Amino acid sequence: MSIVDAAGSESAGTYGDSDFVVVANRLPVDRDASDPEQEWRTSPGGLVTAVAPVMKAQEGAWIGWTGVADVDFEPFTIDGMHLIPVTLTNEDVLRYYEGFSNATLWPLYHDVIAPPEYHRTWWEAYVRVNERFAAKVAEVAAESATVWVHDYQLQLVPQLLRRMRPDLRIGFFNHIPFPPFELFAQLPWRDEILRGLLGADLIGFQRPADAANFRRAVRGRLGYQTKGSTVTVPESGDLPGHSVRAEAFPISIDTPYLEELAADPAIIERAAQIREEVGNPKVIMLGVDRMDYTKGIRHRLKAFGELLAEGRLNVEDIVLIQIATPSRERLEQYKIIRHDVELAVGRINGEQADIGSIAVHYLHHSYPRDEMTAFFIAADVMLVTALRDGMNLVAKEYVACRLHDDGALVLSEFAGAAEQLAGAVLVNPHDIGNLKAGILEAVQMDPKTRARRMRQMRKKVRTDTVSAWSKRFLSELDAIRDSPEAVVPDPPATPGRPAAQPAQTQQTVPETRSAT
Secondary structure, rough: OOOOHHHHHOOOOOOOOEEEEEEEOOOOOOOOOOOOOOOOEEEEOHHHHHHHHHHHHHHEEEEEOOOOOOOOOOOOOOOOOEEEEEOOOOOHHHHHHHHHHHHHHHHHHOOOOOOOOOOOOHHHHHHHEEEHHHHHHHHHEEEEEEEEEEEEOOOOOOHHHHHHHHOEEEEEOOOOOOOOOHOOOOOOOOHHHHHHHHHEEEEEEOOOOHHHHHHHHHHHOOOEEEEOOOOEOOOOEEEOOOOEEEOOOOEOHHHHHHHHHOOOHHHHHHHHHHHHOOOOOOOEEEEEEEEOOHOOOHHHHHHHHHHHHHHOOOOOOOOEEEEEEEOOOHHHHHHHHHHHHHHHHHHHHHHHHHOOOOEEEEOOOOOOHHHHHHHHHHOOEEEEEEOOOOOOHHHHHHHHHOOOOOOEEEOOEEEEEHHOOOEEEEOOOOOOHHHHHHHHHHHHHHHHHHHHHHHHHHHHHOOOHHHHHHHHHHHHHHHHHOOHOOOOOOOOOOOOOOOOOOOOOOOOOOOOOOOO
16 A cells, blocks of 8 residues: 555545635745735736636635745635645755655656656655645535646645545646656656546646656556546545546636736836837847746757857847746755856856847846736747746747737747747757757748737637636536546647758757756
């Protein structure tokens, strides 16, 4: 019996009041130290936009950590959302969050770009915290409630909940990639993770390939039968057998809200100020990322620096604004990536810039939504060069803000968004020559081609909004629980499209993952 199986069941004699429960590692709030009258403020994000209307329409609750260790908080309500905090100790943060979640699972699920670490004490903390989350859900969920669990930090919660509260309908959505079986098989606790996820009725992934990877792992490790997107889970001990669907539900953005911001005269004026502040160049390129080794920031800087050094781009005509939001700064790999990025920025500016000109404007902090929208409006070319990404919503946000169908998007073929934004210039960020050619194609693209390609992408983000995403997921979850045989199967995974090959691609030896 696994650690998770031994968690123990609870009596189903008592129920909570919440008909709809969202479970995520973090609550959608931050502490606002600047405002003594309001201790908490809502964190902007697509997930909040997607589920808030459902929570308000039903007796909904959101369960998660506040972001503050070793402090117990009572449940509270903000912006119409009832929030129920789960307490994490400093040790939990170190071992469950920074350890197993972000130094084991995160690199493993992102193609082992950085080496994962496997420590039994981290796994034990992960189990312990997942049990704490599941117990809180079992306490607050009403009879036959819908529970929607989110992301890789809580992969054991579905099975724990099925054991505690078999009356619940349980959905799980994985916001990051699910790795190929050959990589996933490295994980010492691979079977426990699979069984944990299979406690759900519906498991959502960003891409059909992710869902296919999961189903293959289930067949390879557990020997369960799969047919289409359905996994048949046999009876095990006190858990009855059931069917699980593992399908693709590509997440999206709040397009109407972003379009409203992009049309705001004050934000448009701010975009013009940004262009003036960087010297009114002919072309502004923009990168917006968390400071993370999966985002390909080093590769992007390498390509840009070489284009300047070769004279194929001119520092007087073009600048790069790189916004890198601080992330997980206590972890060693994140310290390394920040050091490497800042070293590369300094090298490019030292070698290519002159008095009165800066090649790379590097900004290591976060910005509010209004200011970020202004950056999207100001930028002529958006660079999204992730080495691996579940979706990458920044690419979609940039497209949504281009109200005049202008601008060009350079997009990694290894981001989930590449399967949806066909008008982007697709690149392989591991191949610096191909990346350079893609940047040049975007910079030199004629206005008519830009407009045609941007219209195509804008049509996609207008149709596939985050609200449509949540409605589709929750509707299918209801249908699966009520009549599993009536649900339409997930389409098979399709092979990825090759990266765009711009004219005059420079033939170079592809860079390794650690290229700087």
